[in-house]
Amino acid sequence: MVLAAGVFALSACNNADNNDEAQTPPPAVVADPEPVPGSIILRAGDDMKFDQREIKVKAGDTVKLTLKHTGKAPKTAMGHNFVLLKSGVSVDDFIAKAVEAKDNDYIPAGTKDVIAHTRLIGGGESDHIEFVAPAKGTYTYICSFPAHAMIMNGKLIVE
Numbered sequence: 001m002v003l004a005a006g007v008f009a010l011s012a013c014n015n016a017d018n019n020d021e022a023q024t025p026p027p028a029v030v031a032d033p034e035p036v037p038g039s040i041i042l043r044a045g046d047d048m049k050f051d052q053r054e055i056k057v058k059a060g061d062t063v064k065l066t067l068k069h070t071g072k073a074p075k076t077a078m079g080h081n082f083v084l085l086k087s088g089v090s091v092d093d094f095i096a097k098a099v100e101a102k103d104n105d106y107i108p109a110g111t112k113d114v115i116a117h118t119r120l121i122g123g124g125e126s127d128h129i130e131f132v133a134p135a136k137g138t139y140t141y142i143c144s145f146p147a148h149a150m151i152m153n154g155k156l157i158v159e
């Protein structure tokens with residue numbers, strides 16, 4: 001009896017570990033966050049578009065960015081993230097790797113191509129990140145959910 005319970009507990013544990021689509025959202029994703037003062041608010045909804053295709057920041061500044069999913073669709077169907085790519089990274093090459101990284105919210109594990117990124121979020125959710133603006137230049141940001149980057153992209157201009 002004790003043994004059976006132990007086996008059951010172990011198998012339940014394994015199931016949880018193997019379940020890549022976590023059912024509980026990570027704590028940083030909240031439905032209605034307090035706005036962080038000084039944040040850039042980037043919105044994307046069920047229409048699969050970023051509301052800003054150009055964001056200007058100053059080199060060395062701490063960029064505060066909140067991604068808000070203004071739609072209703074779940075992240076499995078219309079997930080969005082903000083992924084800022086290092087300069088020189090090919091978007092096509094990156095998204096080819098990202099599409100294989102479903103288990104990691106479409107961020108290739110251990111990638112060196114990314115300056116900063118949010119979590120993947122669904123309708124009604126938000127995520128906030130802060131990162132130091134890189135050197136002056138123009139950087140591409142995308143949503144790495146499959147087939148979104150062709151439309152969901154923009155330029156971070158560092159002045």
Ligand SMILES: [Cu+2]
Binds near residue numbers: 143
């Ligand atoms: Cu998206």
